[in-house]
Amino acid sequence: MEEHQALPYLRETLLFLALAGILIPILKRLKVNQVVGFLCAGMLVGPYGLGLMAQHIPELSYFVFPNTEGIRPLAELGVLFLMFMIGLELSVERLRALYKLVFGAGLMQVLLSTAAIGVFAWIFGNALEKAIVLGLVLSLSSTAVVMQLLNEQRTLDSPLGRASFSILMFQDLAVVPIFILLDVLAEGRADNLLPLIGMTLAKSIGSIVLIYALGRRFIRPFFRSFAGQNQPDVFMALTLLCSLGIAGLTAAAGLSLALGAFLAGLLISETEFRHEVEIAIEPFRGLLMGLFFMLVGMQIDWREIIKEPVLIPMSVIGLFLIKGTVIALILRVCRFRWSHAIQGGLLLGQGGEFAFIVIGTAVSSSLLANDVGQFMMLVVSLSLFITPMAAKAGKILAEREGKKDAEQDGHLQSEFSRHRAPYVIIAGFGRVGQLLARLLSQQGVDFIAFDNDLGIVMQESAKGRSVYLGNASNTAIWEKLRAGQAKAIILTMDHPGAALHAVNAVRNAYPSLPILARAIDENQAAILKYSGANMVIPETLETGLQLASNALQMSGISEPDALEAINHERSRLLAAVDYVPQ
Structure with missing residues (x-):
């Protein structure tokens, strides 16, 4: 049988x-x-x-895996999720905030690194098309590795961290035209390369603009129609449908699936559902990305290192020297000290995860020979391995130089202060949340708000406010909003259980973050205070005090005396909230 x-x-x-x-x-x-x-x-x-x-x-x-055929389809799905998540991160809001660094330092880094590496590749006997591909491939750095190192060192919000993030952001944007250029180079010949590039770019840009324009028109109503119950499984299904559906449209237009996934992420990043979508797909994204990098590791033949024990290590060192020098010079032009500029060069000097995708595409389309592709994969892989050591060396170099120059540091702080304005997070955007938002805006204080009521989110998003869909009891939403960088958290929800869960979630994740909360009465206020809220205002307290203030003045008590009595009673009642509930 x-x-x-x-x-x-x-x-x-x-x-x-x-x-x-x-x-x-x-x-x-x-x-x-x-x-x-x-x-x-x-x-x-x-x-x-x-x-x-x-x-x-x-x-x-x-x-063991005797071959890679069994996991290749899933690994390719991981690539789509990588592009989708990059689209989510590259919101229009972030591009506006850092546009000078993104399109200044980022653009110059990609152009100069591509030119420098391409010239070296051409000198070593590669044809023009291959030299261009190699220059583009190796100009990109690893977003996954660098972002983790910045988070571990807690330097993402420093001037150098912001500059590094901006360069990585432009590199992520550059992936899209690189994919298009690969298709052009795979079909073209040297004698008609420029006309073919022009025709393909026109077709590609037209398709992208059309898909993006239609997507902006339909993606928000689509999510609003089906995501009203705020269920994770619904978000997962809609996210998969959008990302794979738009990827299918770009494939039908003759472009790559990865480009479609990128566009899907970019479209969703402009909606109020962005953070909930990130939370829904985060576990699957991690697994699929791990599968992709494991597949890349399986394709690396370590025996090639034995065959070229000098050339491969020298190529890795050369990659760091070329890219590190280019990046250090660019950062120096941006008025970073030499020590910090060199630190940035060492941090971003490696090859990136997209090199594996681009190399694989170039090899399958015969743009690169298989042995050249294998060699480049080894170089990029080894550069990833040594990046933590290179970043540590750069940090030690910067620390040894001593304290920052006051004048230069002042310039850097003014340059980045626009992107680090104080902000608060408002959880719950009903009447109280909207009142807070209005007062904060009048005083020039930035805020980010979210609510689990889709109707409120839709209404406020239509007004252009930064209001997202989210559940305050879910720790992941606080991570997505970068709550650790906020000045304070304000909880305005009127449901006692929801407020208590939110206080516990925030306090467990961010022990020192100030929490201000609204309570229905003194008993709930005491419970929230005991759970970790720094300040809790019971509604009944303020209502009673306001009524008492007016009653005292109507009874002939002067306004200063009435206010003094009210303030004294407010202090006494708030102090009583600090008791430990039984």
Whole structure:
């Protein structure tokens, strides 16, 4: 009787899930970058690692990937999610806030790095098309690795962190035209390259503009129609439908699926559903991205390093020298001190995760020979491995130089102060939340607000306010809003249970963050205060005090005496809120 397998590639799927379940917590505990960890795991269990030994030890074949066919489709889905998440991060609001650095420093970095690396590639005997591809591939840095290092060092909000983020943001934007250019170079010949580039770019830009214009018109009503119940499974289904649907449209237009996923993320980033979508797909994104980097690791043949024990390490060092020098000079022009400019160059000197995608595409379209592609993958992979050490060396160099120059530091602070304005987060945007928002706006204080009522979110978003859909008891929403950088959290919801869950979520994640809360009465106020809120205002207290103030003045008490009595009573009642509830 013929044996039928219920699920194709079941063994490979189970093996990957087992590796992910073991690997992810170990990497977090050891504080090892997940990109590097999955690359190493892929090299270990792939066809060029233990897979070589499985040919002689059959029992080992159950624990290795003898080929990559079983996980390639899922890994390609991980690429789509990567592009989708980059689209979500690249909101129009962020581009406006950092446009000088993004389109100034970022543009110059990509152009100069591409030119410098391309010239070296051409000198070493590569044709013009190959030199252009290699220059573009290696001009990109690793967003995943650099962002994790900035978060670990708590320097994302420093001037250097902002500049690094801006350069990475432009590199992410540059991925789109790079994909288009790859298609052009794959079809064109040197004699008609420029006309073909013009025609393809015109077609591509027209398709992108059309899809984007239609998407802006329909994506918000689409989510509003079906996401009214604020259910995670609904968000997941709608997100998959939008990302894969738009990816299908770009594929039908002759463009890449990854470009469509990027456009889908960019469209959703402009809606009030952005943060809920990020939360819904975060776990799957991590798994699929891990699968992608594991696949990349499996394709790296470490035996090539033995064949070229000098050339490959020298190429990695050369990559850091070229890109690091370009980035350091650009940062120096932006008035960073030399030590910080060099630190930025070492931080961003590696190759990026998109190099693996672009190299794979270039090899499959015969733009690059297979041996050249393998060599470049090794160079990029090794550059990722040494990035933490290079970043640490740059930080030590900057610290050894001593204190910052006061005049220059003042310039940098003024340059970045516009992007670091104080802001508060308002949870709950009913009548109280809207009153707070109006008063804050009148005083020039920025705010971000969210509510779990879709009707309120739709109404306020239509007015152009930064109001999103979200649940205050979900810790993930506070992470997406970067609550750690806020001046204060204000909880205005009138449901006692919701307020208590929100206080617990915020206090557990951010122990020192000020929390101001609204309460119905003194009993609820005491519970919220005991749970971690810094200040709680009971509604009944203020209502009674306002009535008492007017009654005293109508009874002949002078206004100053009435206010003094009211303030004294307010202080006494608020102090009584501090008791520990039984």
